[in-house]
Amino acid sequence: MEYESDFHVEPGPRVLWAGMDGVLLRFALTPEPEAMVATQLLAADLERSPPAGTVEIAPGLVSVLLRFDPVTTRRDVLAREISARAAHILQGPLDRPAPARRWTIPVAFGDADGPQLAEVAQAVGCGPDAAIQQICEADLRVLVIGFAPGQPYIGLLPEAWDLPRQSELTPTVPAGAIVVAVRQIVMFGAASATGWRQVGRSAFRSFRPERDTPMPLRAGDAIRFVPVPASEIEALDKADDGLGGARLEVLR
Structure with a gap:
């Protein structure tokens, strides 16, 4: 898993900087079913246990955006944590969470x-x-x-x-x-x-x-x-x- 400040077009999970107070974990460039399931699992995991300093969790089709409070956390710390969680999810199984x-x-x-x-x-x-x-x-x-x-x-x-x-x-x-x-x-x-x-x-x-x-x-x-x-x-x-x-x- 990589995290970078610039946008890359290669497929695969990446953490990208998003504005002054955002980190975006992107599983894919296109809405592949597996990437969408991984996104749902990651969003559910983050909602259950938000990383310190998180102020908003916004899932997309194949990505999850986290906005954070720069006073209480650093972008690189948040990037490492969300990367680790995504890597764990990708180990499988990629089963959709049951709906609430x-x-x-x-x-x-x-x-x-x-x-x-x-x-x-x-x-x-x-x-x-x-x-x-x-x-x-x-x-x-x-x-x-x-x-x-x-x-x-x-x-x-x-x-x-x-x-x-x-x-x-x-x-x-x-x-x-x-x-x-x-x-x-x-x-x-x-x-x-x-x-x-x-x-x-x-x-x-x-x-x-x-x-x-x-x-x-x-x-x-x-x-x-x-x-x-x-x-x-x-x-x-x-x-x-x-x-x-x-x-x-x-x-x-």
């Missing part, structure tokens, strides 16, 4: 709520109903929160779902849109342009500043989508809490 929480979220698939479902199903090699079944039966987790407040990247879908992004942007998809690409799902909290393909829509809003918990999802949460009629999503859209009928179970 699980969300069950209603989704309307296809038709106006998922205009590209048939296209996606054809690319995956099945019919629309089978594609919906694969989404709803997949062992999905929130991989990372990013791009917009509270917005989840959810995965991983089966290998056949390793679909490229579109060559051109869709100018806008509605709030709650369920879009797919590269074995992942994004659930938009607000209307947005996207290069991913829309297969469904929920009434779940991942960010509402007026809620007691503005961003209810956390990295590592399990996600289970349940197909419902479009009319049910329309009704759930009217609820004040913005949770769209989602149900949260605390598993441990």
Whole structure:
């Protein structure tokens, strides 16, 4: 394991300096499944026992950022500790940690709520109903929160779902849109342009500043989508809490 002040493009775990008060442990340059699992394990380990002086732990898809208090620790000390923990994790086994929480979220698939479902199903090699079944039966987790407040990247879908992004942007998809690409799902909290393909829509809003918990999802949460009629999503859209009928179970 190396730690350096400059960015390198070679594959493999590295510790990199991040601004004046940050250290970034990067397992890979691309979202490989093993690197994502290692990232989740490292983030969980750091949350259980934060290194002295840590003020923030922010996991990404294949990296973990630690911000620290320069008054109470040094960057090189933190770099050595996070390197040692990452090296231990890479010795294996690289098994995903069991989720502490699980969300069950209603989704309307296809038709106006998922205009590209048939296209996606054809690319995956099945019919629309089978594609919906694969989404709803997949062992999905929130991989990372990013791009917009509270917005989840959810995965991983089966290998056949390793679909490229579109060559051109869709100018806008509605709030709650369920879009797919590269074995992942994004659930938009607000209307947005996207290069991913829309297969469904929920009434779940991942960010509402007026809620007691503005961003209810956390990295590592399990996600289970349940197909419902479009009319049910329309009704759930009217609820004040913005949770769209989602149900949260605390598993441990």
